[in-house]
Amino acid sequence: MNRSAHQAISALTGIATLVAFDKQPGKQSIAHNPVIATSLATLGGMLPDILEPSSLGPHHRRFFHSFVSMGLVGYGVYKAYKWEPQTELDKCLRIAVIMIGVGYLSHLIADSSTPRGLPII
Numbered sequence: 409m410n411r412s413a414h415q416a417i418s419a420l421t422g423i424a425t426l427v428a429f430d431k432q433p434g435k436q437s438i439a440h441n442p443v444i445a446t447s448l449a450t451l452g453g454m455l456p457d458i459l460e461p462s463s464l465g466p467h468h469r470r471f472f473h474s475f476v477s478m479g480l481v482g483y484g485v486y487k488a489y490k491w492e493p494q495t496e497l498d499k500c501l502r503i504a505v506i507m508i509g510v511g512y513l514s515h516l517i518a519d520s521s522t523p524r525g526l527p528i529i
């Protein structure tokens with residue numbers, strides 16, 4: 409899947425995430441700004457191919473494209489979602505982790521739907 413497709417998918421995922429499941433008033437921060445949040449999600453969506461560029465060849469999908477890393481990132485997003493941050497910095501950090509995480513996940517889910525799929529590890 410190409411870069412702009414991943415960027416579009418991760419940006420949409422970021423917006424959907426922001427709209428859908430983060431309305432708790434105590435957890436809002438400046439990073440809930442849609443532009444910032446979407447940028448973070450887009451960055452997350454580019455991360456797997458930054459870590460393992462497709463220029464390495466058709467078999468570039470390794471650990472950072474694997475189902476194991478999908479599970480680890482998913483767990484991280486879940487922990488961040490459950491976190492009750494106290495300071496403004498922590499609130500920003502929390503949403504940054506969630507946004508980068510969902511962007512990353514959107515990349516792996518999109519890649520898993522291609523014929524080549526994803527490795528387990």
Ligand SMILES: [Zn+2]
Pocket residue numbers: 456457473515519
């Ligand atoms: Zn990829």
